[in-house]
Amino acid sequence: MTSHTQDLAVRPVTEPEIPDWIRALNTGFLRTPYVPDEEIADRSSYIDPSRTLGAFDGTRCVATFRSFPQELTAVGGRPVPADAISNVTVTATHRRRGLLNRMMAQDLAAAKERGDVVATLIAAEYRIYGRYGFGPATSATQWEIDVTRAGLDPRWSAPEDGGRIDLVDGEDVRKLGPELHERLRRVQPGAITRDDRWWQVNTGAVRLTRAPWTEPFYAVHRAADGEVQGLVAYVCDDTWTDAKQPLDTATVKGFIATTPAAERALWHHLCSIDWVTKVKSGWRAPDDLLPLLLPDPRAATITTQADWLWVRVLDVVRAMEARSYEGEGALVFEVVDGAGLAGGRYRLEASAQGASCTPTTESPELTLDVRELGTLWLGDESAVRLAALGRVREERAGAARVADALLRTSRRPWCPDIF
Incomplete structure (x- = not known):
C-alpha cells in the first residue's frame, strides 16, 4: 500500500x-x-x-x-x-x-x-477536521412553528410601526438583496461574503441541473421611510385534510433582517398567510429572536441544532487584533499547532478601545490547541467549559475565566450560508 x-x-x-x-x-x-x-x-x-x-x-x-x-x-x-x-x-x-x-x-x-487570517469550512462530518486545526465556531438552529398555537393575530396584515410588507420577484431580489446582505454582514460576527453568482443561483437566474429549482415567494420589509430592512424567501406545499381543511407548510429558504422590527414583521407575515398552519424556519442563529417574538414561544420547537461554520486560525496576531472586546484585561496564552502555521506564545491586551496581540516569552496562563482557538475566536464557546473537558489547560488558576470575560459575546455568532 x-x-x-x-x-x-x-x-x-x-x-x-x-x-x-x-x-x-x-x-x-x-x-x-x-x-x-x-x-x-x-x-x-x-x-x-x-x-x-x-x-x-x-x-x-x-x-x-x-x-x-x-x-x-x-x-x-x-x-x-x-x-x-x-x-x-x-x-x-x-x-x-x-x-x-x-x-x-x-x-x-x-x-x-x-x-x-483564517480558513473556514462547513463540516459534513464532525470528526474529520479537528486534526487539521479547525474548531466549530458557530452553530445553527431550525425551528418549526405551530401557527395555530403561536397566539398571533390571524387578521394581521401590516406592521404596526408604519412599515410595510411587499411581495417581489427574483429580479427585484437581485437588485435589493446584495446591499441588504452587506448591511447584515457588517454587523453579524460569523457572516461571510456572497458573490454575484450566489444571487444568480439563489433566485433562479442560473439553474443547476444538480439542484431542481422551485420558484419561491419573496417578501421584503420596508420601514416607514421606505428603506428595505428585511427579505424572506419561502416556498409552500399543498396539503389538505380529508375534511377539506388546509394544512400547508411554509418553508423558509432565506431570511435577512437588519432590524428587530423587520425580523418581527417578516415572521408575523409568514405566520399570517392563509392556509399556512406550520412554518419551518430554515437555518437560523442559535439565539434567534424567533421564539420570543411569538406570544406563545412554545409554539416554536427546535427540530435541528448543529455545529455550522468551522474556523482554523492561520495568523494569531491579526485574528486577535481584528475583533473587538467587550471587557478589558490581559492574557498570555500559548497556541499549540502541529502543522506549524500558527503556534506560539502571545500576550493579548484588550479593551473596548481596541486590542494588541504580540509574541512573548512570558509564562503562559492558558495553553490551547489551535483548534480550540478557532472555537473561541468568534465568542460562542466558553474557555471554562473547554477547560472542564480537558481541551484547554489553565497554567494559572482562573485564566479560563479571564479568557471568557475577554472573548465571549452578548449575542452569538452566526453564519447564514453554506458553501
Whole structure:
C-alpha cells in the first residue's frame, strides 16, 4: 500500500481534467457520477484550477479539494480574509492513504503564504477536521412553528410601526438583496461574503441541473421611510385534510433582517398567510429572536441544532487584533499547532478601545490547541467549559475565566450560508 500511495499525485487540476474532477466529486458525495455538459460548464465558470486540487491514480481523479477567497466578519464587524474550503472528497477505493492530509497541507500552506487570517469550512462530518486545526465556531438552529398555537393575530396584515410588507420577484431580489446582505454582514460576527453568482443561483437566474429549482415567494420589509430592512424567501406545499381543511407548510429558504422590527414583521407575515398552519424556519442563529417574538414561544420547537461554520486560525496576531472586546484585561496564552502555521506564545491586551496581540516569552496562563482557538475566536464557546473537558489547560488558576470575560459575546455568532 505504501508504494501505491506514493504513486498517487496530488496537484492542481488542469482545465481538461475538470470533468473527471467533477465525477470524483459526485462519487464522493454519493451523487450520480454522470456529469452532464451543463454541470461541467457551470462549475468551470467559477472554479479556479490553481486552487482546485485533485489526487490522481494514473489519469483517474480519486480525491477532490477546492478553496476560494472569502471575507469573514469578526466580532465587532471587521472583515478578515479567509481561505474558504469546500468540495472535499476521497473516493471510497482510496481512503486511508493520506490524500486529504496532503491536499489540506498544500492548501493551508498556500493560504498562509497569501496572508489569509483564517480558513473556514462547513463540516459534513464532525470528526474529520479537528486534526487539521479547525474548531466549530458557530452553530445553527431550525425551528418549526405551530401557527395555530403561536397566539398571533390571524387578521394581521401590516406592521404596526408604519412599515410595510411587499411581495417581489427574483429580479427585484437581485437588485435589493446584495446591499441588504452587506448591511447584515457588517454587523453579524460569523457572516461571510456572497458573490454575484450566489444571487444568480439563489433566485433562479442560473439553474443547476444538480439542484431542481422551485420558484419561491419573496417578501421584503420596508420601514416607514421606505428603506428595505428585511427579505424572506419561502416556498409552500399543498396539503389538505380529508375534511377539506388546509394544512400547508411554509418553508423558509432565506431570511435577512437588519432590524428587530423587520425580523418581527417578516415572521408575523409568514405566520399570517392563509392556509399556512406550520412554518419551518430554515437555518437560523442559535439565539434567534424567533421564539420570543411569538406570544406563545412554545409554539416554536427546535427540530435541528448543529455545529455550522468551522474556523482554523492561520495568523494569531491579526485574528486577535481584528475583533473587538467587550471587557478589558490581559492574557498570555500559548497556541499549540502541529502543522506549524500558527503556534506560539502571545500576550493579548484588550479593551473596548481596541486590542494588541504580540509574541512573548512570558509564562503562559492558558495553553490551547489551535483548534480550540478557532472555537473561541468568534465568542460562542466558553474557555471554562473547554477547560472542564480537558481541551484547554489553565497554567494559572482562573485564566479560563479571564479568557471568557475577554472573548465571549452578548449575542452569538452566526453564519447564514453554506458553501
